[in-house]
Amino acid sequence: MALSGIQIFKLTPRTNCKECGFPTCMAFSMKVAAGAITIDKCPHISDEATQQLAEATAPPMKTIVIGKDAAERKIGGETVLFRHEKTLVSKTLFAVQFSDTMTDEVIESKMANIIKVDYDRIQEQMSVESIVVKYDGNKDKYLVLIEKLKSLGKIFILACTDVNIAKEAIALVKDTKPILVGANKDNIDDMIALAKENNVVLGLNGDTVEDIYALVETAEKAGHKELILNPGTTEMAKTFENTIEIRRTAIVGGDRTFGYPSIVFANELSNGNQFVETALASTYILKYGSIVVLDDINYPKALALFGLRQNIFTDPQKPMRVEPKVYEFNKPKEDSPVLITVDFALTYFVVSGEIERSKAPAWLLIPDAGGLSVLTSWAAGKFGGTVIKNMIKECGIEEKLTKKRLVLPGKVAVLKGDLEEELPGWEIIVGPEEAMQLPKFLNELV
Amino acid sequence: MCIERYTKKTTTDLKEVQTLAYKKVAKKYSGKIKEVTIGTGDKAITLGGRNVLPLHAFDGEVGQSPKVGLEIVDEVPSDWIDAFANLYGDVQKDAATWAKYVEETYAPDFICLRFEGADPNGSNRSVEECVETAKKVSESVSLPLVIAGSKNVEKDSEIFKAIAEALEGKNILLLSAQEENYKTVGAAGALAYKQKVAAESSVDINLAKQLNILMTQLGVQKEDVVMHVGCAAAGYGYEYVSSTMDRITLAALGQNDETLQMPIITPISFETWSVKESIATEEDEPNWGSIEERGIHMEVSTAAASIASGSDAVIVRHPKSLEAIKYYLNSIIG
Ligand code: B12
Ligand code: SF4
Numbered sequence: 001m002a003l004s005g006i007q008i009f010k011l012t013p014r015t016n017c018k019e020c021g022f023p024t025c026m027a028f029s030m031k032v033a034a035g036a037i038t039i040d041k042c043p044h045i046s047d048e049a050t051q052q053l054a055e056a057t058a059p060p061m062k063t064i065v066i067g068k069d070a071a072e073r074k075i076g077g078e079t080v081l082f083r084h085e086k087t088l089v090s091k092t093l094f095a096v097q098f099s100d101t102m103t104d105e106v107i108e109s110k111m112a113n114i115i116k117v118d119y120d121r122i123q124e125q126m127s128v129e130s131i132v133v134k135y136d137g138n139k140d141k142y143l144v145l146i147e148k149l150k151s152l153g154k155i156f157i158l159a160c161t162d163v164n165i166a167k168e169a170i171a172l173v174k175d176t177k178p179i180l181v182g183a184n185k186d187n188i189d190d191m192i193a194l195a196k197e198n199n200v201v202l203g204l205n206g207d208t209v210e211d212i213y214a215l216v217e218t219a220e221k222a223g224h225k226e227l228i229l230n231p232g233t234t235e236m237a238k239t240f241e242n243t244i245e246i247r248r249t250a251i252v253g254g255d256r257t258f259g260y261p262s263i264v265f266a267n268e269l270s271n272g273n274q275f276v277e278t279a280l281a282s283t284y285i286l287k288y289g290s291i292v293v294l295d296d297i298n299y300p301k302a303l304a305l306f307g308l309r310q311n312i313f314t315d316p317q318k319p320m321r322v323e324p325k326v327y328e329f330n331k332p333k334e335d336s337p338v339l340i341t342v343d344f345a346l347t348y349f350v351v352s353g354e355i356e357r358s359k360a361p362a363w364l365l366i367p368d369a370g371g372l373s374v375l376t377s378w379a380a381g382k383f384g385g386t387v388i389k390n391m392i393k394e395c396g397i398e399e400k401l402t403k404k405r406l407v408l409p410g411k412v413a414v415l416k417g418d419l420e421e422e423l424p425g426w427e428i429i430v431g432p433e434e435a436m437q438l439p440k441f442l443n444e445l446v
Numbered sequence: 447m448c449i450e451r452y453t454k455k456t457t458t459d460l461k462e463v464q465t466l467a468y469k470k471v472a473k474k475y476s477g478k479i480k481e482v483t484i485g486t487g488d489k490a491i492t493l494g495g496r497n498v499l500p501l502h503a504f505d506g507e508v509g510q511s512p513k514v515g516l517e518i519v520d521e522v523p524s525d526w527i528d529a530f531a532n533l534y535g536d537v538q539k540d541a542a543t544w545a546k547y548v549e550e551t552y553a554p555d556f557i558c559l560r561f562e563g564a565d566p567n568g569s570n571r572s573v574e575e576c577v578e579t580a581k582k583v584s585e586s587v588s589l590p591l592v593i594a595g596s597k598n599v600e601k602d603s604e605i606f607k608a609i610a611e612a613l614e615g616k617n618i619l620l621l622s623a624q625e626e627n628y629k630t631v632g633a634a635g636a637l638a639y640k641q642k643v644a645a646e647s648s649v650d651i652n653l654a655k656q657l658n659i660l661m662t663q664l665g666v667q668k669e670d671v672v673m674h675v676g677c678a679a680a681g682y683g684y685e686y687v688s689s690t691m692d693r694i695t696l697a698a699l700g701q702n703d704e705t706l707q708m709p710i711i712t713p714i715s716f717e718t719w720s721v722k723e724s725i726a727t728e729e730d731e732p733n734w735g736s737i738e739e740r741g742i743h744m745e746v747s748t749a750a751a752s753i754a755s756g757s758d759a760v761i762v763r764h765p766k767s768l769e770a771i772k773y774y775l776n777s778i779i780g
Binding site: 248285 | 468471502504680681682683684685688689720723730733734735736739740742743744746747748749751755766767769770774777778779
């Protein structure tokens with residue numbers, strides 16, 4: 001929420017001393033409001049006023065940094081409700097939940113899963129970023145568990161509403177910028193004190209938006225503004241409503257009391273059904289979950305959720321493209337096949353991944369296809385016979401070949417006839433529709 | 447002294463601006479999604495009817511809960527993973543038996559019968575054969591039917607026309623009419639035989655709007671049109687689908703744009719079961735675990751994301767996806 005010139009004027013001493021280079025404080029204030037000059041150019045402005053201005057012009061939602069070193073991540077900082085309005089900035093993080101009532105076997109297995117599900121998708125490392133450690137009544141086990149989970153190197157989220165236990169737990173991980181999801185109506189003051197003292201992010205639990213709002217006000221009044229809001233763990237409908245209300249109040253209503261990230265326990269809401277959990281987690285990727293807690297992680301879940309997240313958090317203003325040129329795979333030779341695809345980053349990474357996996361030597365040509373997928377660019381007239389022919393003629397690949405074989409994406413099989421005419425001397429081969437069939441296809445080709 | 451006084455005053459001024467008491471930012475929209483009914487009798491379903499964003503029951507009239515249909519095919523599918531053969535067995539050999547089995551065992555809101563066998567590059571089943579199958583399926587179930595084609599625009603126009611005629615009175619939904627064939631499909635489907643028609647466009651709000659307008663100009667009532675605004679699997683350009691639906695929803699509700707107030711149907715399964723995550727074998731991807739679970743997660747994730755963006759009906763393939771999405775919908779909007 002930007003301040004008007006008048007509002008800024010009220011922050012100046014209103015003495016018209018001209019030291020800022022402007023004839024009046026009002027003239028100066030108008031310039032500040034327009035963003036042409038910063039308020040510190042007035043030597044008489046009070047620190048308090050400067051800080052107020054900074055707060056008043058800050059984005060509607062705070063950005064909170066959690067975790068340390070390699071585990072460090074940012075959450076929050078959003079400025080819109082829908083990605084097409086501008087972009088969503090902080091991707092949803094995932095967490096897996098542990099508790100002191102779990103058997104060692106379960107704990108070991110979840111730890112192993114977290115380590116196992118860690119892969120690259122289109123130049124983004126995909127893994128669970130954080131772990132929730134929930135206190136369920138067994139203090140000794142709880143503390144031992146936290147100690148044990150340190151080896152994972154993930155962001156700690158301690159779910160514990162007992163202040164005394166939380167104090168001991170925090171002591172174990174306070175250097176890692178953890179989150180303590182522990183405050184509620186009954187313990188808020190003690191929790192704030194604990195969070196402040198250890199400089200940790202405090203999670204606020206409430207069943208209604210009014211409760212959560214009151215908790216935030218209490219925390220802010222006490223000077224603790226590193227917060228994350230938990231909109232509920234028992235009822236799917238109410239939790240969804242609260243999550244929406246909170247974000248909307250901040251972004252549309254401009255009320256910064258709700259300008260904090262959220263943590264949603266999809267695991268606890270989904271009644272033990274992993275597919276329901278995926279439905280909820282997917283919904284909260286779109287609808288304002290800053291951290292989404294899962295019961296466990298495995299590839300079947302991760303492939304879907306991380307893929308969706310990667311899509312939703314791409315910046316709509318920056319289409320993802322790769323450079324049009326000739327790419328080489330597995331040391332191609334003069335008789336290796338020439339594959340062709342488009343310059344849409346997603347397509348490139350899917351296709352290149354499969355050619356690598358095939359271990360077969362191959363050339364991959366990428367013309368300028370407008371940064372669109374195979375069918376989209378074809379439908380838009382940017383990936384047709386002429387474009388492909390020009391690419392081949394201009395890139396100099398022909399001089400390197402003794403055997404000229406061009407493999408088309410299966411989805412544009414219709415181009416075969418055209419290309420046979422346009423490129424005499426070339427054998428035009430229709431490849432499979434899905435890139436995943438490339439390894440088999442390429443190995444049978446040679 | 448003077449300076450101090452001013453600063454103090456300023457501080458309180460700003461505080462007043464900042465500490466608003468909690469005020470709900472209610473969203474009231476002037477527009478409303480139209481209601482479209484498919485099927486007949488007790489089992490008929492109605493899509494749309496909301497004047498709030500998807501799932502935002504707390505804002506106003508949430509209308510009809512989104513509907514979930516199961517997909518079946520007119521011939522034994524050749525590219526479905528083995529899990530489906532294990533699930534359905536011989537039932538798949540006859541579409542009518544399959545439909546009945548689905549209705550009795552899984553009770554979806556509707557059945558989507560897809561005529562893959564009509565594909566000229568596949569089994570190329572004749573229009574008569576397709577009509578025969580459609581009739582038998584229709585006789586064996588009481589659930590509403592959505593009829594999908596083979597993705598061959600010309601052939602689909604023919605079978606849609608013939609099936610619309612043969613199933614007159616059943617109030618089926620033809621999925622779908624595209625820019626290239628909307629005249630045939632719209633005229634035969636909606637005008638001549640009073641069926642419902644889905645207008646399919648390619649992930650673009652303007653294209654969706656344009657096709658709706660063309661359909662209306664043809665004489666098709668808005669109440670007979672559903673939109674299919676495109677789909678992609680999660681991770682495969684899905685963000686465009688989601689943003690297109692967001693924009694359509696905001697235009698329909700916020701700007702009261704009548705040309706975009708038709709409910710949306712999204713055939714999730716048509717996309718999610720052909721991507722690598724759902725079909726790579728366990729030998730090829732030993733780390734990835736159960737192929738069946740992968741496919742369900744992909745389908746459930748994409749379906750939930752689509753519902754949250756504005757789909758009033760989704761089509762899924764796996765009964766477990768149906769179950770999960772129904773549970774999710776019941777829990778969120780009852
Ligand atoms: C997202 C999207 C868009 C986005 C573009 C995003 C982008 N960067 O491409 C937007 C919204 C901009 C868009 C626009 C249009 N789109 Co569009 N779009 C899609 C959508 C939903 C997903 C595309 C995608 O990202 N796929 C994922 C990538 C990875 O797929 P891919 O590139 O095909 O790659 C796969 C395979 O082809 C294969 N492969 C790739 N390369 C190679 C190479 C070899 C050698 C081999 C063997 C295999 C192989 O591997 C990959 C994975 O298996 C599809 C529908 C769908 N579900 O596919 C429609 C779709 C492609 N669009 C379509 C159309 C018509 C259009 C428009 C022309 C609409 C219009 N009239 O304006 C415009 C054109 C754009 C323009 N004028 O600028 C149609 C195409 C119809 C057809 N069959 O020709 C589709 C199929 C939708 C539909 N059903 O109608 N679109
Ligand atoms: S320097 Fe400060 S007090 Fe002096 S005129 Fe400029 S704004 Fe006013």
